[in-house]
Amino acid sequence: MKPVLEIVQEVVEYGSTMQVGQIEAYVSNVRELEVEVTEAKVENLQQAAETGLSVRVISHNRLGFAYTTDLSPEGVKKVVQEAIDISKVVPPDPLYALPEPAPFAALGLQDPDYGRVSVEDKINLAKEIERAALGYDPRVKKVRMAKFSERVYEVAIANSLGLVANYAGTGFSGFVMAIAEADGVAETGYGFDFNHRLAKLDPLAIGAEAARRSVEMLGAKKVSSQRADVIFDPTVATEFLGVIAPALTGDAVQKGKSLFHDKQGRQIASEVVTMVDDGRHLAGAAAAPVDDEGVPTRRTELITNGVLHGFLHNLYTAAKAGVAPTGNGWRSSFRGRPESSTSNFYLLPGEKTPEAIISGVSRGLYVTSVMGMHTANPISGDFSVGASGLWVENGEVAYPVRGVAIAGNIVDFLKSIVEVGNDLRFIGSTGSPTFRVAGISISG
Amino acid sequence: MEWQQQTIQRILAKALERGGDFADLFIEERHSLNLVREAEKLDKVTAGTDAGAGVRVVSQGSTAYAYTNDLTESGLLEIAGVVANAVEQGNYMEIPVLEARTSQVQVDPEIDPRTISLVEKAALLEKADRAAREVDPRVTQVTVFYRESIQDVLIANSRGYLAKDTRCRLALGLLVIARAGEVMQTAYESLGGSAGFELLAEEAVIAMARKAAEAAVRMLSAKPAPSGKMPVVLAAEAGGTMVHEACGHGLEADLVQKGVSVYAGKIGQQVAAKGVTVIDDATLPHQYGSYRFDDEGNPAQRNVLIEDGILKGYLYDLVTALKDGQEPTGNGRRQSYHHRPIPRMSNTFIAPGSESPEEIIKDTPSGLYVTKMGGGQVNTATGDFVFEVAQGFLIKDGRIAEPVRGATLTGNGPEVLKLIDRIGNDQGFTIGTCGKDGQGAPVCDAQPTIRIKELIVGGIAENEEVAQ
CATH class of the missing domain: 3.30.2290.10 (PmbA/TldD superfamily)
Incomplete structure (x- = not known):
């Protein structure tokens, strides 16, 4: 295959012969390997390669967009024409623009050693994850989806203003679900990790985490409806951050879809809350030197000690807000337009260990898993989710709890975060330490 | 092509x-x-x-x-x-x-x-x-x-x-x-x-x-939904998220074979109240979850999963059917060429009964009336599921009263199916995209008006006992 950089430059050259005003080409090439083992045997092995191209044209202030997987000269011709055709029906907006070239520093997202590891060794990694989960405790009876996956990717962007950007990266992850059984009742737990470097992925820790989470739930009870303190572990905390994230984007604010649309400069969270978006943070899966428009990424402090500073912008929403873009124009894939959205979004850690936070709670729920988080409403802020975890009494874990629901509104939730732990952990591109929220409704 | x-x-x-x-x-x-x-x-x-x-x-x-x-x-x-x-x-x-x-x-x-x-x-x-x-x-x-x-x-x-x-x-x-x-x-x-x-x-x-x-x-103007256990009437127009989560996923053969379904080993057993019949039917004309062939080339079928409360069968793709010595049921689906097929639902519904929906409400002294369900999720290993009430009302003295804000309803699949005590003669469909193992599939769910004797409503607690 042709180098991706060459493809985007050729598309832009071709576009300029078509008398479009401005044109941008984006290409991603992804190679994937995924191994799933069951009982030390490969159950599924998947290998794949995919290259996709998307094109934006801006003509007379009208924006057209189209994508294709057909990179032949006819395919390129067709996709450019499709984008031009679409630009003719979309209403004009003088703010549509493409970025000017800007220098950016590489991030080193590619593991220099990945090519030297054989498929066999990667299969063994998945087997080790399974073994670690099963060996943790005799009550762990089964595992499902002991998986290793690898992504090797390259992105290239070019536009008719002379911007040319190109980077490559690798991502490795391991996953497993453990099922523990006692007294005829099954409980589940997940283990997961991600790293841009293969050698840093720890299969034993992934297996052990899943096993620990399943075993600690054995003998779970329900609790009656009440209001109590709730502590969120980082895996659950990041899910809550995922509900807040869309409200911090320029697009949501400008369309009146954000809870925080008129709150800039105001206290929207308690003083222990500082939230950051950082496209250059290497622990997050979204790390990249430039966003999907080619604008250099950076660290943006969104909330400092509870005060809302600003929002995340792509080129368009920045122009509309009259501010500089923050390097947050991201595409869901080559099939989508760059939208204002978070990159690596996280809550800054505090000082206390999670154990110290628990020890300070006289009565509350330490939530280790939630169900139905996707039903939380980022516009109204209302959430109501199924929860399970550990009941805490007088600073100590008393017994496991499942089958309850917790509910509230994100606005109150942010103001009620009273303690933030020191254990920042990224799940994909969202990161959070453990934190405690005072007084949440628990239904049982 | x-x-x-x-x-x-x-x-x-x-x-x-x-x-x-x-x-x-x-x-x-x-x-x-x-x-x-x-x-x-x-x-x-x-x-x-x-x-x-x-x-x-x-x-x-x-x-x-x-x-x-x-x-x-x-x-x-x-x-x-x-x-x-x-x-x-x-x-x-x-x-x-x-x-x-x-x-x-x-x-x-x-x-x-x-x-x-x-x-x-x-x-x-x-x-x-x-x-x-x-x-x-x-x-x-x-x-x-x-x-x-x-x-x-x-x-x-x-x-x-x-x-x-x-x-x-x-x-x-x-x-x-x-x-x-x-x-x-x-x-x-x-x-x-x-x-x-x-x-x-x-x-x-x-x-x-x-x-x-x-x-x-x-x-x-809706107040927060109440909190705690109460009778719940799901209107036909509310859609079928409940049946999709409470039983559909647990009947997918891959999960059954892995031993991560509470419905494993229960064929022929009573898993729902009498009168409850659950069907997955990819042959319904023009429905969102319908198709001529599944993504393995098997013709679409109508599969009765639960009949009058008795578990009849699972949803198979080819790999799981080979393992169980069964024929595929036409449920091997994939999001795109990026994925291998896995057992999935198509159009899943509870079959209508004979009662008038009005009577069901009239016979419910108090509870929650759900007119629209949103998304949901299930842990098939434990059977615990949640689904969102996007629109609901309180029922007071057998009448529909004031609207309440959304809340999650949570329960356990096999327990809740046995608690269905009234089944209406109507049926309503909703469309959605179902996610499993990272793959989205277009599906449709449906049900008649049904009453569940008791479900946990995850609203805002009324008589709050404040901690500390």
Whole structure:
């Protein structure tokens, strides 16, 4: 295959012969390997390669967009024409623009050693994850989806203003679900990790985490409806951050879809809350030197000690807000337009260990898993989710709890975060330490 | 997509060159068009072509799968070689002559959406937007989306099946935001099917837009939902998220075989109250979850899963059917050529009973009346599930009383199915995208009005015991 950089430059050259005003080409090439083992045997092995191209044209202030997987000269011709055709029906907006070239520093997202590891060794990694989960405790009876996956990717962007950007990266992850059984009742737990470097992925820790989470739930009870303190572990905390994230984007604010649309400069969270978006943070899966428009990424402090500073912008929403873009124009894939959205979004850690936070709670729920988080409403802020975890009494874990629901509104939730732990952990591109929220409704 | 019988046979033979129990080839070309109208203008139009193919080999319980966008014979032979190398040596087999399969399911569009111009489609979205905004000045934002997908597939396998199909699916939906002071509330409605543009008649779209706007405005004055255990009546129009989560997923054979389903080993046993019949039917004409063939080339079927409370069967794809010595049930589905097929639901519903919905409400002294369900989730190993109440009302003295804000309802599948004590004679359908193992599949769920004796409503606690 042709180098991706060459493809985007050729598309832009071709576009300029078509008398479009401005044109941008984006290409991603992804190679994937995924191994799933069951009982030390490969159950599924998947290998794949995919290259996709998307094109934006801006003509007379009208924006057209189209994508294709057909990179032949006819395919390129067709996709450019499709984008031009679409630009003719979309209403004009003088703010549509493409970025000017800007220098950016590489991030080193590619593991220099990945090519030297054989498929066999990667299969063994998945087997080790399974073994670690099963060996943790005799009550762990089964595992499902002991998986290793690898992504090797390259992105290239070019536009008719002379911007040319190109980077490559690798991502490795391991996953497993453990099922523990006692007294005829099954409980589940997940283990997961991600790293841009293969050698840093720890299969034993992934297996052990899943096993620990399943075993600690054995003998779970329900609790009656009440209001109590709730502590969120980082895996659950990041899910809550995922509900807040869309409200911090320029697009949501400008369309009146954000809870925080008129709150800039105001206290929207308690003083222990500082939230950051950082496209250059290497622990997050979204790390990249430039966003999907080619604008250099950076660290943006969104909330400092509870005060809302600003929002995340792509080129368009920045122009509309009259501010500089923050390097947050991201595409869901080559099939989508760059939208204002978070990159690596996280809550800054505090000082206390999670154990110290628990020890300070006289009565509350330490939530280790939630169900139905996707039903939380980022516009109204209302959430109501199924929860399970550990009941805490007088600073100590008393017994496991499942089958309850917790509910509230994100606005109150942010103001009620009273303690933030020191254990920042990224799940994909969202990161959070453990934190405690005072007084949440628990239904049982 | 023109592929010669011999070419397909060569690819399958390559995939099985080191032996195996089964091989298949899935070639896809999908044309998608998405329109979004927001902030009173056509905000986003994206169009694209996504073409690729996947080859799979199954050998002694192991599956190897590879895919590519390179749709040349050499590109497909290359991925066939990749999967062949991934299997341990297995049984050798001849590739039989491929025979085209047939299916009578009605999913063809009457009006091909490609014959409707972008301008006309945009005009329909504008009408929906206006209709929603005209309902009330407190409607502050309306997002209208239109999604069109035309997918050509060719599926061939080493059993000699050949299935070719063109699948046309459309959906149009609205998200309406209403605001009063600091309070923002939303409502969502959508319409979709395996059909053409005839599905989106102007009157139907406008009626849906009004309905969404009225619901969003009504929610502004709604109080938080109550908290705790109570009887719940699910209206037919609320859709079928409950049945999808409480039992559908747990009946998927891959989860059953892994021992991560509470329904494992329960065939022939009472798993739901008498009178409860659950069916998965991919053959319903023009429904969102309907298809002629699944993504392994098996014809769509109507599968009775639970009959009068007794568990009858599971949903199988080919790999799980081989393992259980069963025939596939036509439920092997995949999101795209990026994925191997897995057992999935299609259109899943509780069959209607005989009671009048009004009587059911009248006989309920107090509880929650749900008129719209949102998303849901299940842990199939424990059976615990949740689903969202997007719109609901309190029931007081057998009458529908004031609206309440959304809340999650939580329960345990087998327990809750046994607590269904009233079944109405009506039936309502909703469409959605079901996610499993990272794959989305278009599905439809339905149910009659039903009453569940007791469910946990995850609202805001009333008589609060404050900690500390």
